[in-house]
Amino acid sequence: MSNLIEKSLVSKEVFKGNLLNVFSDQVELPNGKKASREYIKHPGAVAVVPITQEGKIVLVRQYRYPIGKLLLEVPAGKLDKGEQPDECALRELEEETGYVAKNIKKIASIYTTPGFTDEIIHLYRAENLILSKPSPDEDEFLDVELYTKEEIKEMIADGRINDAKSMLALLLAGI
Amino acid sequence: MSNLIEKSLVSKEVFKGNLLNVFSDQVELPNGKKASREYIKHPGAVAVVPITQEGKIVLVRQYRYPIGKLLLEVPAGKLDKGEQPDECALRELEEETGYVAKNIKKIASIYTTPGFTDEIIHLYRAENLILSKPSPDEDEFLDVELYTKEEIKEMIADGRINDAKSMLALLLAGI
Numbered sequence: 152m153s154n155l156i157e158k159s160l161v162s163k164e165v166f167k168g169n170l171l172n173v174f175s176d177q178v179e180l181p182n183g184k185k186a187s188r189e190y191i192k193h194p195g196a197v198a199v200v201p202i203t204q205e206g207k208i209v210l211v212r213q214y215r216y217p218i219g220k221l222l223l224e225v226p227a228g229k230l231d232k233g234e235q236p237d238e239c240a241l242r243e244l245e246e247e248t249g250y251v252a253k254n255i256k257k258i259a260s261i262y263t264t265p266g267f268t269d270e271i272i273h274l275y276r277a278e279n280l281i282l283s284k285p286s287p288d289e290d291e292f293l294d295v296e297l298y299t300k301e302e303i304k305e306m307i308a309d310g311r312i313n314d315a316k317s318m319l320a321l322l323l324a325g326i
Numbered sequence: 327m328s329n330l331i332e333k334s335l336v337s338k339e340v341f342k343g344n345l346l347n348v349f350s351d352q353v354e355l356p357n358g359k360k361a362s363r364e365y366i367k368h369p370g371a372v373a374v375v376p377i378t379q380e381g382k383i384v385l386v387r388q389y390r391y392p393i394g395k396l397l398l399e400v401p402a403g404k405l406d407k408g409e410q411p412d413e414c415a416l417r418e419l420e421e422e423t424g425y426v427a428k429n430i431k432k433i434a435s436i437y438t439t440p441g442f443t444d445e446i447i448h449l450y451r452a453e454n455l456i457l458s459k460p461s462p463d464e465d466e467f468l469d470v471e472l473y474t475k476e477e478i479k480e481m482i483a484d485g486r487i488n489d490a491k492s493m494l495a496l497l498l499a500g501i
Contacts, residue, residue, distance in 0.1 A: 155467045155468065156396075157467075166341035166348055168350060169362060170442060171365075171442060173341055173343065175343060181389075184465070186465045188392070190346075190391065190392035191366070212330065214330045214332050215440035216334075216351070216363040217441070217442060218440050218446075221331075222437065222440055259488070260488060261488055262393060262397065264443070264445065265392060265395075266390065267345060267346060269393045290359070292328070292330045292356045313434070314436070314440060315436040315490050315494055316490065319490055
């Protein structure tokens with residue numbers, strides 16, 4: 152294997168927003184030359200495939216402002232500071248859908264866009280759900296929708312489900 | 327379906343880098359309240375599953391500075407201005423791996439992280455490959471590696487392939 156490592160020389164935070172923190176680092180390339188690398192630091196996130204006792208999959212429909220569209224996704228959210236991924240998965244599932252899961256199982260951890268962020272999403276499968284009451288964040292608006300496995304397969308095939316983490320979570324959960 | 331749309335009130339570019347352009351918009355939420363939305367504008371990208379005449383899959387191993395790791399990925403890259411996705415797929419495949427594809431077929435288009443960017447990646451399957459000469463970008467260093475379908479399945483299952491677009495492209499291409 153070639154030497155492909157890029158060595159960090161200087162790291163600088165160039166933008167600090169409410170959601171996004173952008174860094175621009177100077178790096179030394181494998182050939183000794185210098186280059187800059189811009190990226191977003193992200194706390195990490197979880198996404199959950201919730202399966203009801205009737206075998207239905209619980210999805211959430213929400214408006215994604217950056218693309219100006221409503222997307223159908225698996226419940227998901229960012230890790231709070233110090234929060235473990237499995238706790239976060241249970242919390243986000245309950246907040247967004249009202250379902251409390253008795254069983255939760257890790258499926259995989261994925262890098263969403265390693266070219267410009269360190270975001271990692273931990274994927275889970277949740278079963279034995281009990282319906283409680285949703286409590287989404289104050290500025291979060293979403294619809295909870297239940298689908299059969301066959302409907303999910305169709306919607307992945309025809310592009311009605313086109314959010315990467317949701318597609319991967321559903322496919323890897325064996326839906 | 328509820329009204330879930332967020333209406334843009336003011337849009338402002340808050341950081342303009344070499345790679346990343348960050349916007350912070352004021353929006354009106356479905357309940358009439360106001361909120362801010364930060365996001366990255368992205369030109370869009372492609373990712374390609376290249377399959378050789380011997381049935382091997384061509385992957386690239388490259389250092390991803392934001393996460394500080396070498397990742398094994400399908401060849402991929404950003405759209406140039408005015409470039410069509412299928413042209414971009416052929417170009418990136420040849421630049422990164424040296425393979426020229428006679429046949430290319432669209433698999434799907436996916437949103438990578440719709441919470442904070444409008445990035446869309448168009449996934450392709452490329453066949454009937456002829457080996458030419460790679461010509462990666464000046465600051466791009468990568469190894470080209472060929473794997474069997476069985477090896478790919480194993481590496482997705484055990485996490486050695488953990489880049490979301492690559493996993494999805496490979497799974498949807500029927501690998």
